Amino acid sequence: ALPLLAVPAGCMLTTLLFFHAHRFLIPSIPFFLVFAGNGILFMWNYFKQKHFRITVKPLIIFLLLLLLSNHNLFRTHTVRWAQENFNAGSFYFSRQNYDAAKQYFEKSLSYDESYTPALLNLASTYIQTQRYEEGLTDFLQMYRASKTAQWPIPYGITQLLFASGNLEEAERWGIKICQNYPDQPECYNLLGSIYFSQSDFPHAEEILRKGISRFPHASQLFSNLGSVLLREKKYPEAIQVLTDALAKTTSYPEPFYLLGTAYYESGDYASAQKIMEQAAASFDGYPDMWFLLTQVYIRTNQHARADIACNYLYKLTSPDKAVVLQLAQRFSSLKQYKYAQQFAEQAVKLGIPETEIEYLLPSPSNTDR
Known part of the structure; x- marks a missing residue:
């Protein structure tokens, strides 16, 4: 009887190895079906012929193999x-x-x-x-x-x-x-960010360009370089780099926002509006983008659209006390007191003392855009 046990035991062992190593990946399914099927059919013949004593042995072996496999002895999984x-x-x-x-x-x-x-x-x-x-x-x-x-x-x-x-x-x-x-683009991104945080923009630009020369398809390197060029006020270069970033991927909002910022700060409001409206259709949960879009509408005297964009920004951020306060400060710094008041009032509702936001609204007369 012992030689006969090799057939179901071998089938079950092979089945377990495939099961634990591959977790039913498509290439393993045919092997799983063949080996498991052979083992089951072989044991069914024993049951059918009432050879219960012989049948118990492969069952015991099967259970032992199952326990053994779960201890990762062969490091198969x-x-x-x-x-x-x-x-x-x-x-x-x-x-x-x-x-x-x-x-x-x-x-x-x-x-x-x-x-x-x-x-x-x-x-x-x-x-x-x-x-x-x-x-x-x-x-x-x-x-x-x-x-x-x-x-x-x-x-x-x-x-x-x-x-x-x-x-x-x-x-x-x-x-x-x-x-x-040198084969990891993340390393160049991180070092570039370290230089950027120290306002060492020339070194940040240098290391990011070096990374791009090695990894021309790494979109994050392009986005980070665009940020550096914006801080250096190199707008034409920033626009070119960020356009290249969007040519590689449109899955993230950051390149859209940075490109819109580059157009806005260079005075090309029409291009800024176009790129930001395109981004808003895909990424409606990015507060900075809606803030910038509001600024574009204000600069181009599209006040009705500015109101709509600001209201959406308000709905998007109203539960977050820190963000609401920050937006009130940003609008106030631009002397856009109408919008600053909207966010300041929400900040008070969220628990910020009025004494901390009084400076945002210097006088009742400052309510124009």
Whole structure:
């Protein structure tokens, strides 16, 4: 009887390996059906012939193999477990449950210590919770323990230094990761952001252009370079770079907003209106875009449209106290007191003391646009 057990046992073992390693990916389905079917048919013949003693043995072997496979002895589903724990962490991260997210990202790394998405999101979790020292300790430990550190580890260290305000060290690490990992566009973006935060626009422009020369299809590099050129008031260059960014992808609102800003600040209000209205049709939840569109309408004396855009901006941001106050301040700084008053009143309703917003409306007569 023992030689006969090899058939169903082999079929079931192969089935389990495919099941755990591939999780029913399309290429594994035919193998799963063939091997599982053979095992089931073989055992059915035993049942049909009333050979119960022989039938019990493959059942026991099947259960033992099932338990064995779930202990990952052969590491057939390590990647899957790393992926599934990362997915769970991402779910909690999107719902701002950062403690649970951190646990799942760490569990993902326990199965695959070089799993890039988990490393990147773990660093983001430390940043979101402002646990910079803990994050740096964790990532520096991983960096020292790894003989050939994966790029997300020093990248995460640089992110944490940057977020914590240690710009000098962040710049040093940023230069290092660009030198050691020149095949990662994220490294150029991060170093460019570090230079930008220090108002070192020439160096920011230099590193971003270097990244673009290596990665001509990385749209984020173009967007970041456009931001730098805007701050340098190089409007024609900014318009060209941001137009190139939109030629590569129209999936994100940032290039639209930056291009609209470049047109607006260069005095080309017609082009600014065109690009911002195009963006508004696709990205209606981006407050800065609606603020800029309101400014375009005001500059072109389209006051009815400005009112509509501002009302939409109000509905979009009215539950957020900090954003409402910021918008009241922005409108007030432009002496657009009609709109400033609308947002100031909402800020009071949300709990901001009137004494903190009195300066936004200097006198009742200042209500013109």
